[in-house]
Each structure stands twice: as C-alpha cells, then as structure tokens.
Amino acid sequence: MTAGVIPAPSSSLGIKLFSCTLFFKANSLTNSTTTNYLRPPITEAVIEVRVNHTLKEENVNKIVKKLQSIYPNKSTVNNLSINITPQPEGGDQLNVNSRPEDYHLVSDDQINIAIVSSNSLAVSQLAPYQGWEAIHKNFVEAWKIWKRVSSSHPISRIGVRYINRIDIPLQDEKKIDLEEYLTFNPQVPILSDLPMVVYLMQITQPIDSLWSVNITSKGIQSPLVNNLSLLLDVDVFRTKDIPLSDEGLWEAINEARSIKNDIFDKCITQKTKELFY
Structure with a gap:
C-alpha cells in the first residue's frame, strides 16, 4: 500500500483514524509572513467566546x-x-x-x-x-x-476556527498523493497494494504557554465534478490568562487569527497554495 494515496471517493466509504504529531514553534509562527490568497478555500470562519x-x-x-x-x-x-x-x-x-x-x-x-x-x-x-x-x-x-x-x-475560552475545503482536480489515475498537498500525513502499515480509501487525522498541540490548536484533516466528497476535496479545519484557542477588557480581548482574538493563518500555511504545500491563486 502506498501511504498517503487516496482514490476518488465512492458512494460507500469506511473511515480509518490515524494520529500523528505535528510540531509548531511559537517563534517561527510569530515571525512568518501570512499569505493572502486570491481564492481562499474557506467554507466557514468562527469566533467564539465562552464564559465561566x-x-x-x-x-x-x-x-x-x-x-x-x-x-x-x-x-x-x-x-x-x-x-x-x-x-x-x-x-x-x-x-x-x-x-x-x-x-x-x-x-x-x-x-x-x-x-x-x-x-x-x-x-x-x-x-x-x-x-x-x-x-x-x-x-x-x-x-x-x-x-x-x-x-x-471571567472568560474561560476564546477561539478562532477556520474550516477549509481544498478542491483538487483529478487526473487520469483518479487518485492523489496526500504528500503533494499536505505537509503531514497518516502513517499506515502496508496491508495491500491498494490505495487508502478514506483518512481522518486529528491533532491537538500547544503552540506556546497560552495558545493551543486543534487540527482536523480528512477526505470528503467534492461538490465539483472530477475533483477530490480535502477538509482542513484549524481551531486556535486559549483557556488561561484571558484579558478582562474588551480591548485586550480584541487583541487576543486578532492574535489567534494570525496564529491560525501561519498554521494553515505550514500545513499545506506549495502545490496546494497554487490552487488558491
């Protein structure tokens, strides 16, 4: 089996869950430059505040x-x-x-x-x-x-979450190699020569002493003909030392958005980025 290769989805699909570790350094996120895309793949953006x-x-x-x-x-x-x-x-x-x-x-x-x-x-x-x-x-x-x-x-949690659908045109072989589009991939044992049908990855990782991120990625049915879609869900959140003033809250929410942008860019390859221009 070729790890990270999935064919075009069929009407009957199973689900396999894989876990992996994805490391982000807070200083590299802070110093990176956010890319502005002509056609961002965002399907939903969310800002949430929870109170204690x-x-x-x-x-x-x-x-x-x-x-x-x-x-x-x-x-x-x-x-x-x-x-x-x-x-x-x-x-x-x-x-x-x-x-x-x-x-x-x-x-x-x-x-x-x-x-x-x-x-x-x-x-x-x-x-x-x-x-x-x-x-x-x-x-x-x-x-x-x-x-x-x-x-x-007191606020118990703030979060900024963006759900993205990456539409990938299918070529004649009707399958894609995940490594060409995502910088992190499921590692699976060699079970057969057949490609992986469906994948689901969920990652939770601290970014620094204040911020953490939930990342979910999976293959989904594409609404476009001859395309395969990947969902990339990035949820940046904070549960401690949350500012009490509105001005401090807005600053923290803007910071979460910047962290989210950097993480998204680090999760995708240059080939994926070219789909958004």
Whole structure:
C-alpha cells in the first residue's frame, strides 16, 4: 500500500483514524509572513467566546431577541448527553442529561450566523468569505449585546476556527498523493497494494504557554465534478490568562487569527497554495 494515496471517493466509504504529531514553534509562527490568497478555500470562519458562568434563561432570551435584529432566522438545538455506566451486579445504567438549548440565528442571506448558549457566544461566516474585518465586526457587535444584558464574567475560552475545503482536480489515475498537498500525513502499515480509501487525522498541540490548536484533516466528497476535496479545519484557542477588557480581548482574538493563518500555511504545500491563486 502506498501511504498517503487516496482514490476518488465512492458512494460507500469506511473511515480509518490515524494520529500523528505535528510540531509548531511559537517563534517561527510569530515571525512568518501570512499569505493572502486570491481564492481562499474557506467554507466557514468562527469566533467564539465562552464564559465561566451559566446565564439565566431569561437573559439568554434577551440576548437572542436583540440579536434577531441582525440575524432574524432562529432555530434551536437540544443538547443531550448519554452516559452508559457498567454496574457491579451486571448490566448497564443509562443516564441521559440535558443542557439548555443553543440558539442558532441566521441572517437573511444565510451567510452570517450567531450561536448563543447559556455560557458561550459564537459568530460565524459561511462562504463566500467576506474577510476578517467583516466577521470581527460582527462578533464585536454581538459581544456588546451580550455584555449589555449579562454582567461581566471571567472568560474561560476564546477561539478562532477556520474550516477549509481544498478542491483538487483529478487526473487520469483518479487518485492523489496526500504528500503533494499536505505537509503531514497518516502513517499506515502496508496491508495491500491498494490505495487508502478514506483518512481522518486529528491533532491537538500547544503552540506556546497560552495558545493551543486543534487540527482536523480528512477526505470528503467534492461538490465539483472530477475533483477530490480535502477538509482542513484549524481551531486556535486559549483557556488561561484571558484579558478582562474588551480591548485586550480584541487583541487576543486578532492574535489567534494570525496564529491560525501561519498554521494553515505550514500545513499545506506549495502545490496546494497554487490552487488558491
């Protein structure tokens, strides 16, 4: 088997999970230069803040109502968790726990989204990507609404997440070599001469004493004819020493975005970058 080679996806696919370690040095990220792409592969950009407090339902509803002037289309998502605990006498105990609903608010153009829960606020932007300034402005507006309704509480997590879909044109052989497009690849044992059908990699790594990153990569069905798509999901987050002031928060969020950009560039090859020009 040729590691890192996947053929065009079929209608019936299995999933294999691989893990690997990807090292990033904080100083190299800070000193690198971000590339501006003509056609960035971004399908969704997200800014999220979580607080170390659970808001009352009435306050959540107030926030939702005020945000609906910007995001008028509302839906709710129920949060359920199921735990199965083996019992000493035999059998299993099933525990179902529910948390307050999340509210998904969507703009009329279906591009901008706000997600409100009892302890978090997220703003996302779907393709076509309108730029960092646009999503940052949307989050600042939403956060001001949140703070007008809720008292100030310590922030437990901030994150900037970008989900990218890399569309790769297929040649006559109808397969690609991952090493030509990504700088990290699953290492698999030689099981046969057949190429890998599906891959999924998930990586979590500290960047420095404050920042960490979750990276997910997998092959997905492409919406384009004669293409194979790779998903590259980069989530940069911080859970300690988060600034209390809004000015400090904006600075930290901008820093997360810069780190995310550098990590994305380090995850892809020059051949991949040429797809975005």
